[in-house]
Amino acid sequence: HKDPHFKPGHDAMVHLFEWKWNDIAKECEQFLGPMGFGGVQVSPLQENLVINNRPWWERYQPISYIWTTRSGSREEFINMVARCNKVGVRIYVDAILNHMSGNWQNAHGTGNSRADTNSLSYPAVPYTAQNFHKPCAINNYNDAVNVRNCELTGLHDLDQSQEYVRNKLVDFMNAAIDVGVAGFRIDAAKHMWPADLNVIYSRLHNLKTEHGFPANARPYIFQEVIDYGGKEAVSKHEYNSNAAVIEFKYAGELSNAFRGNNLLKWFVNWGEKWGLLPSGDSLVFVDNHDTQRDNPQILTYKNAKIYKMAVAFMLAHPFGTPRVMSSFDFQSKDQGPPQDGNGNINSPTIKDDNSCGGGWICEHRWRQIYNMVRFRNTVKGTDVNNWWDNGSNQIAFCRGNAGFVAFNADQYDLNTNLKTCLPAGQYCDVISGSLQNGKCTGKTVNVQQNGEARIEIPKGADDGVLAIHVGAKL
Ligand code: QV4
Ligand code: CA
Secondary structure (H helix, E strand, O other): OOOOOOOOOOEEEEEEOOOOHHHHHHHHHHHHHHHOEEEEEEOOOOOEEOOOOOOHHHHHOEOOOOOOEOOEOHHHHHHHHHHHHHOOOEEEEEEOOOEOOOOOOOOEEOOOOEOEHHHOEEOOOOEOHHHEOOOOEOOOOOOHHHHHHOEEOOEOEEOOOOHHHHHHHHHHHHHHHHOOOOEEEEOOHHHOOHHHHHHHHHOOOOOOHHHOOOOOOOOEEEEOOOOOOOOOOOOHHHOOOOOEEEOHHHHHHHHHHHHHHOOHHHHHHOOHHHOOOOHHHEEEEOOOOOHHHHOOOOOOHHHHHHHHHHHHHHHHOOOOEEEEEEOEOOOOOOOOOOEOOOOOEOOOEEOOOOOEEOOEOOHHHOHHHHHHHHHHHHOOOOOEEEEEEOOOOEEEEEEOOOEEEEEEOOOOOEEEEEEOOOOOEEEEOOOOOOEEOOEEOOOEEEEOOOOEEEEEEOOOOOOOEEEEEHHHEO
16 A cells, blocks of 8 residues: 555656646646646545535535535546546545544535534434544543544544444445545544554555556555654554555654754755655655644745745655645635635636646646656656765755756855766756756756766755756757
């Protein structure tokens, strides 16, 4: 369950947070496929509670396993998965297995199902009170039983040790696998027993060859276990034997350093030496839909220059399976996606320069980000070599003989001759521009016969990164 099954020539996934299925299908065809993205994490598929003013977080309050949400209908979902697979882009579903909704008066769902939440009755599944843990509040992260058998912010906590509950969850996931999804994000995995999860994973179908997967392929599973390395009863190490884990420490350390609280030179041994899980077990990222709202330490689209540097570092470095965040603009924590007066989600608009409008940020359409996905594809299979740093926040490294990247996070210019490891010639810096019709729209870097080049990143430059690779040679 640790292989994302990206197609050759594709790498990295993007979380298209709150996008509609039809818009994702179009995005796969028009942008993600051609740009070499590996996959999309989509918002939850299961029917959720309709909550006043339609905050984004209503999607994390399931009411049934019917595939009707504000992202679209069952037919639209199936159509999206097929169209994305066809252009080499995988779909990963955000699966909420830990709980159903919290208490709500007159609860009704996005598929019109009803529930009596106060008596833990969800007839559209159906679940009754006996399928849940006896309600208690999670209030002690030093007690694994409290963390796993009580309610996360009042969300009714399913008992995954019951065969009946397991079967409901497995059937839901298998139905998604059968229409072609490549895997799942496991929401709130910390709040479920690893042994129960392993039984559930073991019962999942293989991915089907008819959707372009290899024979006997297992679904990719990446589990949400928030573990920054502090002391808590539950740790990420309990979860990475059978499936991948979302590496929050990775995200925390990247933001910390690019904010200026740790020197970039220390990234010379970035990886397990920092207390991260093994690379093959790690889903890595800079920000996610929670941390961009509730963790002021984490970099987001609102800190554009250093955010792009952190994302570029993630994509340039071989550690982990990277996930790019794609947000909608928000002013307050609860604000839902761009929507009309009836609560229908609006589609993003796409401008001439590739960027999005209509309230959608689309970080994945920022040149500094999508060109680094191409970089990652081009250097695949190589290691980090010829690390250079200035003893501070200017760093550079090669990826075999295929790519070279440099960062300047110091408050003074970077202007020096560095080994690029690339064959001699003219290269287009894919951060300041792109190679279009044989011409570079950004800076050109001249690599000498000895593999060295003059690398310049002035302190006030728009971008604090420079990246060149053999796929963008003039
Ligand atoms: C309120 C009170 C509670 C009270 C409850 C009683 O605050 O004290 O017990 O009513 O009914 C929303 C509201 C929250 C409300 C709750 C229940 O914000 O105020 O409780 O609903 O109605 C998202 C949001 C949550 C939201 C939830 C469900 O972040 O705010 O709660 O959706 O709508 C830990 C976990 C980790 C988790 C993270 C947020 O270890 O697993 O907290 N992350 C995932 C998702 C996240 C999602 C959930 C889990 C829940 O990434 O987006 O929470 O599915 O770190
Ligand atoms: Ca639980």
